[in-house]
Amino acid sequence: MVRDPHEEGAELRVLVVDDHIDAATSLTTLLQLLGCRAALAFGGSMALRVARLFRPDVVILDLDMPGLDGCEVLQEMRELEETPTHTLYVCLTGRSEPEDRRRCEAAGFHRFFSKPLDPDELAALIEEGRLRANRQRAAAQPGEGPAERP
Numbered sequence: 288m289v290r291d292p293h294e295e296g297a298e299l300r301v302l303v304v305d306d307h308i309d310a311a312t313s314l315t316t317l318l319q320l321l322g323c324r325a326a327l328a329f330g331g332s333m334a335l336r337v338a339r340l341f342r343p344d345v346v347i348l349d350l351d352m353p354g355l356d357g358c359e360v361l362q363e364m365r366e367l368e369e370t371p372t373h374t375l376y377v378c379l380t381g382r383s384e385p386e387d388r389r390r391c392e393a394a395g396f397h398r399f400f401s402k403p404l405d406p407d408e409l410a411a412l413i414e415e416g417r418l419r420a421n422r423q424r425a426a427a428q429p430g431e432g433p434a435e436r437p
Contacts, residue, residue: 298324299417302343304334304360305379306352310402314347314379321413331355331363338364343374345416348396350380350387358394365395373423375416379404 301323305311311327318325326341328334331354338346346364348357355363361376368374375398378391383401391399400408 300343301325301345303327303347305349306330331360334360335363344420345375347377347379350378361394375419
């Protein structure tokens with residue numbers, strides 16, 4: 288039996304976007320070991336193609352990439368989203384200047400982290416992503432809430 292990836296309790300779908308292949312591959316492998324269904328893209332254009340098919344719950348984006356940077360990718364992904372409140376967008380960058388954080392907040396990222404990502408922060412991020420995804424899935428299923436009284 289194939290599980291609907293958008294049903295309650297389904298694997299958390301995480302898309303990792305980074306132009307550094309080793310960084311993207313390592314994080315994707317770690318996410319898979321933590322029970323996530325993870326996909327990766329090595330740049331902005333590739334991320335947009337993957338997101339259309341993969342429909343991630345969480346997107347972890349590098350800020351500085353050739354072509355489309357993380358903020359531009361975020362903007363385009365938001366336009367693709369069926370439910371704007373669903374996906375958790377995370378900036379993971381080698382930069383840690385206050386102006387970078389402000390730029391990412393202004394672009395609409397939900398979280399900002401500097402590389403390397405602490406394992407405890409990653410675990411908290413996964414849990415937050417699961418909670419958001421489960422709330423969204425529950426809201427999308429009419430008649431699943433408390434029974435109405437006559």
